[in-house]
Amino acid sequence: MRRSILSAVSLLVILGLLAACATPTPEIIKEPVEVTRIVEVAGTPVVETIVVTATPAPVEKEEAPPVLGELPRSETLIASILTGRVGTSDNFNEWVGWKWRDRGMQNLANEPLWSIDFATGKIINGLAAGDPVYNEDFTQVTIPLRKGVAWSDGEPFTSADVVFTIETLMKYEGFNAHSFFVENVKRVYAPDDYTVVFELKQSNSRFHTTFLDRWGCTWIMPKHIFEKVDDPVTFEFNPFVGTGPYKLHSYDPAGYWTIWEKREDWDKSPTGILYGEPKPKYIVFQAFANEGAKILAQLTHQLDAVDLSAEGLKAALAQGETNRAYQPTFPWVVNNDPCITGLTFNTARAPYDNPDVRWALLLAIDIVEYEGQAVDGAATLSPVHIPSLGPYPDNYIKPMQDWLKDFTLDLGNGETFKPYDPEAPARLAEYAKSRGYVVSDDPAFIAQAFGLGWYKYAPDVAEKLLLKNGFTKNADGKWLLPDGTPWKIEVISRSDMSHLEFKNAAAAVQQWKKFGIDAVHVPSDQVSALTQNGDFDVAGNWPAQEPWGAGADLYRVLDFYNSAYVKPVGTMTNGHTSRWSSPEMDDVIKRLRETDPTDTEQVIAIGTEGLKILVQEMPGIPTFGYIGFVSWDEYYWTNWPGAENPYTQPYTHWGPFKYMTPFLQPTGR
Numbered sequence: 001m002r003r004s005i006l007s008a009v010s011l012l013v014i015l016g017l018l019a020a021c022a023t024p025t026p027e028i029i030k031e032p033v034e035v036t037r038i039v040e041v042a043g044t045p046v047v048e049t050i051v052v053t054a055t056p057a058p059v060e061k062e063e064a065p066p067v068l069g070e071l072p073r074s075e076t077l078i079a080s081i082l083t084g085r086v087g088t089s090d091n092f093n094e095w096v097g098w099k100w101r102d103r104g105m106q107n108l109a110n111e112p113l114w115s116i117d118f119a120t121g122k123i124i125n126g127l128a129a130g131d132p133v134y135n136e137d138f139t140q141v142t143i144p145l146r147k148g149v150a151w152s153d154g155e156p157f158t159s160a161d162v163v164f165t166i167e168t169l170m171k172y173e174g175f176n177a178h179s180f181f182v183e184n185v186k187r188v189y190a191p192d193d194y195t196v197v198f199e200l201k202q203s204n205s206r207f208h209t210t211f212l213d214r215w216g217c218t219w220i221m222p223k224h225i226f227e228k229v230d231d232p233v234t235f236e237f238n239p240f241v242g243t244g245p246y247k248l249h250s251y252d253p254a255g256y257w258t259i260w261e262k263r264e265d266w267d268k269s270p271t272g273i274l275y276g277e278p279k280p281k282y283i284v285f286q287a288f289a290n291e292g293a294k295i296l297a298q299l300t301h302q303l304d305a306v307d308l309s310a311e312g313l314k315a316a317l318a319q320g321e322t323n324r325a326y327q328p329t330f331p332w333v334v335n336n337d338p339c340i341t342g343l344t345f346n347t348a349r350a351p352y353d354n355p356d357v358r359w360a361l362l363l364a365i366d367i368v369e370y371e372g373q374a375v376d377g378a379a380t381l382s383p384v385h386i387p388s389l390g391p392y393p394d395n396y397i398k399p400m401q402d403w404l405k406d407f408t409l410d411l412g413n414g415e416t417f418k419p420y421d422p423e424a425p426a427r428l429a430e431y432a433k434s435r436g437y438v439v440s441d442d443p444a445f446i447a448q449a450f451g452l453g454w455y456k457y458a459p460d461v462a463e464k465l466l467l468k469n470g471f472t473k474n475a476d477g478k479w480l481l482p483d484g485t486p487w488k489i490e491v492i493s494r495s496d497m498s499h500l501e502f503k504n505a506a507a508a509v510q511q512w513k514k515f516g517i518d519a520v521h522v523p524s525d526q527v528s529a530l531t532q533n534g535d536f537d538v539a540g541n542w543p544a545q546e547p548w549g550a551g552a553d554l555y556r557v558l559d560f561y562n563s564a565y566v567k568p569v570g571t572m573t574n575g576h577t578s579r580w581s582s583p584e585m586d587d588v589i590k591r592l593r594e595t596d597p598t599d600t601e602q603v604i605a606i607g608t609e610g611l612k613i614l615v616q617e618m619p620g621i622p623t624f625g626y627i628g629f630v631s632w633d634e635y636y637w638t639n640w641p642g643a644e645n646p647y648t649q650p651y652t653h654w655g656p657f658k659y660m661t662p663f664l665q666p667t668g669r
Contacts, residue, residue, distance in 0.1 A: 064301075064669070067282070067284060067302075068257065068259070068284065071259070071282045071284070072281075072282075073636065074636060074666060074668070074669060075280060075281040075282060075666075076280060076281070076282040076283070076284060076636075077280040077282070077283045077284070077304050077305070077636075077637055077661075077664070078283075078284045078286060078297075078302060078303050078304050078305075079283065079284070079285055079286070079303070079304060079305040079306070079652040079653075080285070080286060080287070080288060080294055080303060080305070080306040080307065080652075081100065081102060081103055081258075081285045081286065081287045081653070082102050082307055082496075082499065082651075082653040083100055083102055083494060083496070083499070083528075083653075084287050084494055084495055084496040084499070084525060085254075085255045085256055085287040085495075085525055086100040086103050086251075086255035086256075086258070086287070087100070087255060087525050087526055087529075088100070088255075089251055089252065089253050089254065089255040089258075090236055090238055090253065091236040091237070091238065092105060092236065092237040092238050092239070092240035092248075093232075093233075093235055093236055093237040094106075094110075094219055094237075095169065095175050095176060095177070095219065095221070095232075096174055096175060096176065096233055097176070097528075097529065097532065097572060098528035098529060098532065100255075101216070102285070102653035102654075103251075103258045103285045104246065104248075104258050104260045104283065104285045105240055105242070106213070106215070106216070106219075106654075106655045107652065107653060107654060107655055107656075107657040107658060108244055108245070108246040108260045108283060108657065108658050108661075109152065109240055109242040109244040109246050109247060109248065109260060110219055110242040110243065110244050110655075111126040111127050111149075111242065111243040111244050111269060111270045111271065111658075112126050112127065112211060112212070112213035112217050112218075112219065112220075112655065113125075113126055113127045113128040113143065113208075113211035113212070113213075113217075113220070114126055114128055114208075114211060114212045114213065115212070115213045115214060115655055115656050115659075116212060116213070116214045116548050116549055116656075117214075117648055117649050117656050117659070118214065118336060118337065118338055118549035118649055119336065119641065119646040119647075119648055119649040119650065120646065120647070120648060120649075123212075124274070124656065124659065125146065125270075125274075126146070126213075126270040127145060127146055127149060127157065127220060127243060127270060128143055128144065128145060128146060128211075129144040129145055129146045129147070129194070130144050132208040134205065137203055138200070138203040138204055138205040138207075138593075138594070139199065139200045139202070139203055139204075140197065140198065140199050140200065141197075141198050141200070141207055141208055142195065142196070142197050142198075143162075143195070143196045143197075143198075143208065143211075144194060144195055145157075145158070145159055145162070145193075145194040145195065145196065146194075146270060146273070147194055148268060148273060149243050149268060149269065149270060149273070150243070150265060150268035150269075151222050151224075151241050151242065151243055152241050152242055152243070152244070152246075152247040152263055153222075153241050154265070155222065155224050157220075157243050158190075158193040158194065159190035159192065159193055159194055159195060159196045160190060160193070160223050161220050161221065161222060161223045162188075162190070162196045162220055163188050163189060163190050163196060164221060164223035164226070164227065165218075165219075165220050165221040165223075166181055166185060166188045166198075167188065168221065168226065168232055169181050169218075170182050170185065172232060172233050174233035175232075175233065176572070176574060177210065177218050177574070178574070179564055179565050179574045180210060180218075180565070180574065183201070183564050184200055184201060184202070184204055184207055185198060185199070185200060185201065186199045186200060186201045187199040202593070203593060203594045204593040204594075205593060205594070205595060205596055205597055206553075206555045206556075206559075206592065206593060206597065209548070209555065209556060212548065213655045213656075214338075214546075214548065214549060214649075214654060214655055214656065215546070215654055215655060217655075220243075222241050222242075225237070225241060243269055243270065244269050244270075244271060244658055245262060245263055245266040245269040245271040245272050245278050245658055245661065246260040246261060246262055246263060246266075246278070246283060246658070247260065247261055247263050248260060248261075249261040249282065255287065256286065256287045257284055257285065257286040257287065258284070258285050259282060259283075259284050260282065260283045260284075260285075261281065261282055262277075262278055262280070262281050262282070266278060271658045271659060271661070271662070272662075274659070275659055275662040275663070276662045277662060278658070278661035278662050279637075279661060279662065279663075279664045279665065279666060280637070280661060280664065280666075283661075285652075286303070288303075290497060291308060291309060291312045291497050291498045294306050294308060294312070294498070295308070295312055295315055295316050295319075298316060298320060298323065298631060298633050299316070299319055299320050299323075301322075301633060301635040301636065303633065304632065304633050304635075304636060304637050305630070305631075305632055305633075305640075305652045306630070306631050307498060307499075307628055307629060307630055307631075307651075307653075308498050308629045308630075308631055309375075309497070309498040309503065309629055310375050310376040310378055310629055311376065312498055312629065312631075313325060313332060313333075313629040313630075313631055316631045317332070317631070320631075320633065322633050322634045322635040323631055323632070323633055323634075324631075324632050324634060324640070324642065325629075325630060325631060325632075325642075326628065326630050326642050326643055326650050327642070327643045328642070328643070328644070330378075330437050330438060331378040331437075331449070331627075332378075332629070333378060333379075333627040333628055333629055333630075334627060334628030334630055334650050334651070335380070335389065335625075335627055336389055336390065337387070337389075337625065337626040337627065337628055337651075338386075338387055338389070338390065338546050338547050338548070338549035338625075338626075339387065339542055339546040339625065339626035340382055340385055340386055340387045340542060340543065340544055340546065340622045340623075340624075340625055340626070341500045341501075341504055341542060341543075341622075341623055341624055341625070341626050342504055342542065342543040342620060342621045342622045342623040342624075343491070343504055343505070343508055343538055343539070343540060343543060343620055343621040343623070344531070344538065344539045344540075344541050344542070344543050344576075344577055344578050344619070344620040345358050345361075345537075345538055345578055345580075345618075345619055345620055345621075346534055346536050346537055346538070346539075346577075346578065346579065347578050347579055347580040347619050348534050348568075348569050348579040349534070349536075349537065349569070351469070351471075351481065351482070352537065352538070354469060355616070355617050355618060356409075356465045356466075356468060356469050357465070357466065357469060358617075358618045358619070358621075359409060359419070359462075359465060359618055360461075360462040360463075360465040360466050361462070361512065361538075361621070362419075362455060362462075362618060362621050363419060363455065363456065363457070363458045363459065363461050363462040363465070364459050364462045364511060364512060364514075364515040364517075365455075365457065365508065365511045365512075365621075366457040366511060367381065367424055367428070367454045367455070367457065367623070368424070368427050368428050368431050369507075369510075369511070370507045370508070370510075370511055370623065371428060371431075371507075371623065371624055372431050372435075373503075373506070373507045373510060374500070374503040374504060374506070374507040374623075374624075375500075375503060375624070375627060376435060377428055377431045377432040377435060377437075378432070378437075378627060379624035379625060379627045380448075380449060380450055380451045380624055380625045380627075381424060381425055381428065381450060381451030381452075381453070381454045381623070381624050382397065382451055382454075382622050382623075382624065382625060383397070383404060383420065383451075383452075383453050383454050383455060383615070383622065384396065384397060384400065384611045384614065384615060384622060385543060385544035385557060385611060385614045385615075385620070385622050386544070386547055386554065386557060386611070386622075387546075387624075387625030387626065388451045388452060388625060389625055390549070391551065391552060392547075393447070393452060395552045395604050395607075396554075396604065396607065396608060396611060397452050397453075398452065399608070400608065400611065400612070401422065401452065401453070403612065404420040404422075404453065404615070405418065405420050405422065406418065407419065407420055407615065407616075409461070409465070411461065411464045411465060411468060412464065412467075412468035413468075415464070417458070417461045417464075419455045419456055419458065419461070420453060420455060420456070421453060421454055421455055421456040422452065422453040423453075424451070424453055424454035424455070424456075425446050425447065425450035425451045425452065425453065425454070426446060426450075428450045428451075429441075429446050429449070429450050432450075451624075454623075459515055462515065466479065469482065470482030471487070472484070473516065474486075477516050478516050478517075478518065479515075479516050479517050479518075486518055487517050487518060488517075488518040488519070488520070489509075489512060489517055489518070489519040489520070489537050489538055490519075490520055490522050490536065490537050490538070491505040491508055491509050491519060491520070491521050491522065491537070491538045491539065491540060492505065492522045492523070492524055492527050492530055492531070492536050492537075492538075492539050492540070493505035493506075493521065493522075493523050493524075493527060493539065493540035493541070494523065494524075494525075494527050494540075495523040495524060495525050495527075497523075498629070500540075500626060500627075501527070501539075501540040501541050502523060502540060503540075504540040504623060505521050505523075505538075505539070505540030506521050506540075508538070508540070509521040527539065527541070531577040532572045532573055532577060533569070533570055533571065533572055533573075534568075534569035534570065534571075534573065534577075534579060535569070535570075539577065541577060542620075543578070543619070543620025543621055543622050544557050544560070544576070544614070544620060544622065545557050545559075545560040545576060546626075551597075552600050552603050552604050552607065553592075553597050553603050553607070554592075554603075554607035554610060554611070555589075555592045555593070555597075557607075557610070558585065558588055558589055558592065558607070558610040559589050559592075560575050560576040561575060561576055561578075561580060561581050561582075561585045561589070561614075561619075562575055562581065562585075562586060562589050563581035563582075563583075563585075563586050565581075566579050566581050567579075576619070576620075578619040578620050580617065580619035582613065582617065584613050585610060585613050585614075588606055588609050588610040588613065589610075591606050592606050592607070592610075628650065628651060630650055630651070634667070635667065635669060636666065636667055636669055637664050637665065637666060637667065638664070638665045638667060639663055639664055639665040640664070641660060641663075647663060648660050648663070
């Protein structure tokens with residue numbers, strides 16, 4: 001029997017996201033829409049009603065200054081680079097290390113085999129023409145490819161590109177995905193120009209998902225370029241050549257901006273074939289020195305789309321007459337993003353290799369203070385390593401409540417402690433009320449807005465765990481390591497102050513300082529290289545790989561802890577940056593690979609086992625689900641996919657942004 005997996009996963013995606021979406025997906029908005037928003041007047045929140053339109057009334061032509069001295073503003077969309085200034089501006093070789101893929105590579109110029117759009121619940125066939133087809137025991141998979149696609153330099157895309165990519169990734173250890181393909185692929189071949197067959201070394205019903213994109217997947221190399229280079233690992237792949245609707249125009253050697261230009265043959269990209277011609281002729285991804293610079297640029301109509309902090313979004317909405325957020329009312333944010341934010345420990349470095357120490361650091365956090373500082377209380381807590389949204393509360397977090405309440409830590413000397421706190425969301429709701437936000441007392445609202453639980457603030461218990469493991473305090477109440485030296489924790493993060501990595505790191509440092517640890521926040525433009533190579537103590541990056549965004553399957557989350565991907569410190573890891581693994585988790589991963597992903601009951605049972613292991617070991621601390629404080633300026637471009645019209649995912653930095661570009665509308669200004 002042959003099995004078609006993606007169609008089943010797509011159904012799970014749609015069903016799962018119905019719970020997360022408050023409104024159905026309408027057609028593109030053509031009529032005016034009345035919305036409300038909260039602004040501050042003399043420090044007091046005031047509700048105002050405004051009317052927004054997808055396409056405003058015609059306005060007189062205005063001569064706007066050209067973008068970067070040469071691009072016509074009316075044809076140019078400007079977005080901020082979420083991950084900040086590009087540290088490797090000349091290098092576009094995404095297959096090696098981190099290359100700031102959100103500068104436009106993944107979101108404009110590249111097309112994967114498949115994408116997931118978490119807003120609509122759809123799986124989009126990109127370079128693939130349809131679903132992968134597995135054999136009975138999941139040891140062979142056949143993938144049909146889309147015809148009529150060309151690389152941005154005009155060369156046709158065929159199965160030869162896919163076969164070359166996999167064979168090249170397997171040949172050179174320096175590639176990100178080397179370990180995965182060596183572990184899984186026995187043979188790859190192309191029976192014709194538009195079919196690829198993989199023979200696998202072991203059963204793996206999720207093999208195809210390495211090509212399934214939302215933020216990161218295995219991309220396909222243009223064979224006609226890479227086959228001519230001596231060393232594909234050190235090759236900078238400049239200029240970037242992709243199958244997306246945009247091509248590289250120019251970039252700043254200092255990494256502050258990258259410009260992409262619509263291809264003349266945009267109709268030979270999957271985006272063009274599926275959705276039609278993108279509207280902006282040029283798209284600029286730009287980095288800014290700080291959040292103030294972002295807000296000023298948007299208020300002067302020189303930045304169309306940007307992610308801000310909670311405070312920054314309120315400032316932009318209060319001052320910008322043409323600004324809008326994803327939601328028209330509190331909490332304004334994008335709240336259906338499947339990432340879980342928090343903190344990651346480097347478990348390859350003492351003392352963070354000790355789960356007692358990791359748990360002590362968690363219990364030293366007052367999560368209400370922490371989230372108040374990080375996002376002004378506008379995010380949903382999760383006690384496990386997936387966000388509390390979509391299908392995950394019903395599939396995992398609610399059924400795990402009894403287990404979480406009974407979960408016990410050994411403090412030594414026969415003393416134990418149950419750390420779970422189901423009342424944490426209610427405490428967070430009270431904080432939000434104290435900030436002047438309108439918060440319902442309905443338990444269902446609190447569960448949806450603030451989560452189902454987190455962990456107790458118990459610094460006294462944290463102290464017992466540390467004393468149990470040989471830590472001491474000096475006369476000033478400062479913690480010393482077991483060898484008697486002062487305990488200093490460096491928490492690294494991205495340098496962008498509005499990024500949630502920065503927010504989590506800053507909040508953690510304040511909590512641990514209060515606990516008596518010499519903690520310091522170290523923002524860095526090189527954070528990705530530092531974490532991938534193991535050169536850090538604690539990082540503000542995600543404590544777990546995000547799931548696909550819908551359905552019950554947690555394979556994407558758990559497989560990142562596969563021991564096969566762990567590399568020594570100083571070498572780029574292929575798995576999670578915590579460098580944590582265990583035989584128990586390897587067994588969970590193996591059983592998931594051998595399970596039909598359409599067997600939801602079994603998938604949930606195995607996934608729950610994996611989440612319990614992560615709670616016990618806590619290689620990273622989950623705090624709250626990712627929320628996007630997105631601000632769009634409608635001065636030059638309209639028909640953004642807001643909550644009342646979520647025709648696609650709302651981010652310019654995610655891979656599916658290219659699928660938004662055909663639907664954006666120029667105002668004519």
